[in-house]
Amino acid sequence: MERCPDTDVSVSDMKPQQTRSRGSLKIFFGYASGVGKTYSMLRAAHEAKSRGIDVVAGFVDTHGRAQTTQLLHGLESLRTRKMDFESGLKREFDLDAALRRSPRLILVDELAHTNVPGCRHTNRYQDVEELLRAGIDVYSTVNVENIESLNDMVAAITGEAAKDRILDSVFDEAAQVELVDVEPEELIERLQAGEIYQDEKEKEEAAELFTLDKLTALREIALRRCADRINKMTELVQAKSRRGYFTDEHILVCLSSAPSNAKIIRTAARMAKAFHGEFTALFVETSDFSVMEEEDKERIRVHMRLAQQMGAKIETVFGEDVAFQISEFARLFGVSKIVVGRAGAKRNRLFGKPTLTEKLISYASGIDIYIIPDKYAAVYRARRAKRESEAFSLADMSKGAAALVAATLAGMVIEKLGFSEANIITVYILSVLATSVIVSKRMYSLIFSAINVVVFNFFFVTPKYSLTAYDSGYPITFLVMFLAAFITSSLAVRLKNHVKQSAQTAFRTQILFDTNQLLQQEKEKEGIVNITANQLIKLLSRDIVYYPVEKEQLREP
Template identity: 65%
Template sequence: MDETRQSPEQILKQIEKEEQSLNRGHLKIFFGYAAGVGKTYAMLKAAHSAKRRGVDVVAGYIEPHARPQTSALVNGLECLPNLVSEYNGITLSEFNLDAALARHPQLILVDELAHTNAPVCRHTKRYQDIEELLNAGIDVYTTVNVQHIESLNDTVASITGIMVHERILDSVFDNAGQVELVDIEPQELIERLQAGKVYNPTQAERAIENFFTVENLTALREIALRRCADRVNLLTEAVRIKSHSDYHTDEHILVCLSSSPSNPKIIRTAARMANAFKGAFTALFVETPDYQVMSEEDVKRLRSNMRLAEQLGAKIETVYGEDVPFQIAEFARLSGVSKIVIGRSAATRRSIFSKPTLTDKLIASTPNLNVHIIPDTEGKSVAYRVKKARKKNEIVFSVSDLLKSVAILILSSCIGMLFRYLGFAEANIITVYVLGVLVTSVVTRHRIYSLISSIVSILVFNFFFTEPHFTLQAYDQGYPVTFLIMFLAALLTSSLAVKLKNHAKQAAQAAYRTKVLFDTNQLLQQAKGKNEIVSATANQLIKLLGKDIVFYLSENETLSEPHIFTVSGDKTDEEITGINEKAVAEWVLKNNKHAGATTETLSSAKCLCLAVRVNSRVYGVVGIYIGNEPLDSFEKSILLSILGECALSLENEKNAREKEEAAILAKNEQLRANLLRAISHDLRTPLTSISGNASNLISNGNSFDEATKNQLYTDIYDDSMWLINLVENLLSVARIEEGRLNLNITEDLVDDVITEALHHVNRKSVEHHITVRHKEDYLLAKMDAKLMVQVIINIVDNAIKYTPKGSNILIKTWKQEDKAVITIADDGDGIPDDMKERVFDMFYSGANKIADSRRSLGMGLSLCRSIVNAHGGKITVSDNTPHGTVFTVTLPAGEVEIHE
């Protein structure tokens, strides 16, 4: 068996991916190692070449250069007007994305891929603008230098001494359709610079001194060449995977996240390793109690580092615990990590008595893993700031905590007095004070109170329970040691209690969030219909986040009316679903990406909008009113899981609805097939009889006597009436199946309906004895008289067809409570018990033979049941005594009004 053969799901995904790539624009990057190598010039020349081939080319944005040769190439190209805005008194000109989308050329030129947009723009970065152009099916030419690639930022900075802030994701570069390296010799670039072809003389002189040295340019050129080679390797691997060659990697790179300013360097190094080893990439953050006292600056930096890791392709994970090395080691063991990348935070030990560093502990905890240590010079200062902030947080005055501490101390002293009165040893009294400190650490919120309680407990014990009493002196030489042990025991137990309390709080928080996820799964499984799925999802998100939620369902690739779920009701619908907020949701629906608050796209919105999606299919958009408070990584992970469950439920609901519609369609098709099959047989006999009798009358009418003619006329009439009744039944069945059976309910006399029906029954009724009996003189029923006439006709015709000549047919009516009852009984052979349940089924005619040799379509009784049920009544069949069949119809009875 061929183990490399793809499954149907893989083939379908590949087909969908290929279809998407066909509809998506192609990106070509003109790549250089420094400014002035000729990237924009090469891009403009390529644009003119494409224009000569008949391509619709537009210059979307060309960075204004003081280079005559480059500026001259702009002539002859259609240029879009720039988006001009004012920011802090400065006039800014930006690429006009909306104008480009409205113009929709085949090819557009957008210079400076790594540029950061002005706040007025939709996206924070220009590469995001280009991504939207590509999704719209527009080809793009753009330019970028090697120092702007995210993973190479630290390497370039170490060479040039300049940290570049405008950067692009490596995935943007790697996923480009084409990358053309624009390369010249470093010495030639310096000569161009000296000739004033790159910068003006003042800038050129400063650049040559600081940046444009032969050594720097040579190193940058080497990095650019290597990066292009890496991209070629990636393309080769992609082709090999696509051709189903054997390819497997067990490498799993884990990078540790922190709020250190040098952590981005560590993340980029890990990302390069993951790309080089073609392995999985995970970023882990261990949340400790110190996280609660981190400064706002450190929290902001940590979130920025998490976002960077996510942009570089890492999967963000969060674990809780105070022992950071143990948590990292356990996660690595359970997740199959092969390499750990961590920063070196004060990695040296000054003496053998120094406390082991985090790096030392991690290496000891993971003897079978490769731990890559990257210099982290800022780690110590960050740890110091956290420690300082924690101490500051501990020294918080709280009246309630102070009163609790004093009350526990007084209670401990009272119990100590009681123990001394009862003659207990001092060790028991010491235990009481240790217990008091432990209780203080549990009931107070800040650790400082348990520390103070430890010290005060020693002083109180010395004052009340040591000789001499009521002084702070002690005669016994062993008391200092007792005090020390008492203090250490109290301090140790209080510290452990505080840690346990923090761990319990973290565990409860994690358990609650996990429970929300599990409950969501169960609720969505029980939900029926879109509205219940939306309601269940939104309520679970409110439980998780405690924030207002707005849910837009997607219908025919447009947003439906929003479903709003608020926590406190203090916000108006306009705040949550205003024009700007809905515009963000529509953008998310169209582009299948996150946008809004705390993102780099339409960040001025108050809501964070996320797509409810399964792969590329978007079933809705969820808006979370978060303002400027970003979600932490664990909350976001649970949030995405809930939205994933919601999307699967909506997909299952859609599939079930389509399956039901397909079943109905199949049933209707089967009905049509049965009708055509039945009609093809059943219409042939009466039509042949009518045409034959008519032909005989036309050809031999004069040779027939009057009796023969009358018989022929009667046969033609009977056959015609049979066809008319058949057509009426067919039309009624069609209306019922299409849901177009409109009832005209009135209160009519049952006697009149039966009389009208008997006027239209089969002419063979003269061969039977039909009797009508009414127990009520005036019996009214709520019904559509025309349809009920058809019901009576069908039942009586059925009795005439299936009973021998001379049989009796008895129709009786009476009122039973609030129902009008009609029975039609015959004394024929009856219906076997095994057929009674099927006589009302469509196209069922039983095994009876019909005397006139016409087959029955088996629609009459089925039609009767549909009509009676539509009236809110009931039709049943039973045996007659001593033999025969009884059909019973019940309808809602009407009230007889008596006028005096």
């Protein structure tokens, strides 16, 4: 008999220490009858007894196996209850006797067993739960077929569904799970040697299940289920400690309006399938989304639908720094690999801003970043830049001109009062800042940053009403003035975008909060539909048409 050390994991290392007011459950888990679950449980009981622990056998079914029966010697055993059943008298675990005896550790075999009518609880795992609440530790056994979520899968292999089952939560919340594992070939040899079933009829019935292919499949399911349990415990600890490590693959693909984004999504989907990992598609909505052309918005929606069809979970976050939002999402949700297009990895200018990939590497240094070739990216960016440069706003030009005229008039007043040029420069910088706040497009704030410098030179620098300057220090003054105006305008635009985005997020949150409250108060179907439709209208600014469905047919809207 083999023991898989990797799956004999104690929750004590992963959960807060349990108080003595509640007992702990250890499950001996196997993929088929005869692997040695009860035998391993009894050996562990003798080890515990040798350490001075008060051990009692509450209910142990040896199935007549000599080696297992021999291990019962030396352990105190409780009497079982004899209950009337359809087939005659049946032995059942005596819960009340166990509670009266109150040992430190009790053995209760076959955790998934369904009790005979007349017992206090329907299932034995409910008996065990009462023991745990009383502060008694419990050893028990479970087969892979007894876990609720695996029942159908196992039935497809064995041809028969198990009647006795436990909830997945009982298995996952156990303090320890020890996988009792043997090679399928050895298990078949045990069956043929009569070590599992002594009755010939039982042996013949078991022979149909005990084939190499079926036992191998059941063994794989048991191993996977143990691994899943460990992953869940690890995720719990990771969430509590907020550490950036991960044990399972989680692929994150970044959504955009680029035409080649579909290729990136498909590549990420293949990676997720190959790694048997979780797949998430993330869209970072910036302030530019509201002014994005409808063609690009529609392309984003198409890409979201494609990702969903490929099995991705769609998530949306809001923020101006796309790389930071991606890296924070990846850190919080345990992403192991990020997939982006090559456009985000290519810098256009020698002194250009850091690329998306460079920022991601800086923000998320512990996560693998995969760059997918994107041959259409340069064409796409150029086409967008051309559309933006062609846009003209008379309102923004008027606002900027008004701020410029006001600054010039104020400068003339300051000059008449005899103040220095430094004060006039401050007024023009204030004009640039005001322009950045009142215009809708950043382009105009940058344009008026340069125009303010030129106008200051024309009206207030000697010789006046020209673009020349006698003082050799003025070029430096102009440069500093332009940089100050440029930086303040950029910061003002960024701040304004953050304010808009925060307001949008607050509005959406309020809508969802109101929807939750309204739906809780409404009981009628028509009212629920009306509330949902009205809230969607507020959220999406679109008309909503509701079509009821009756007998799989659409009715009048």
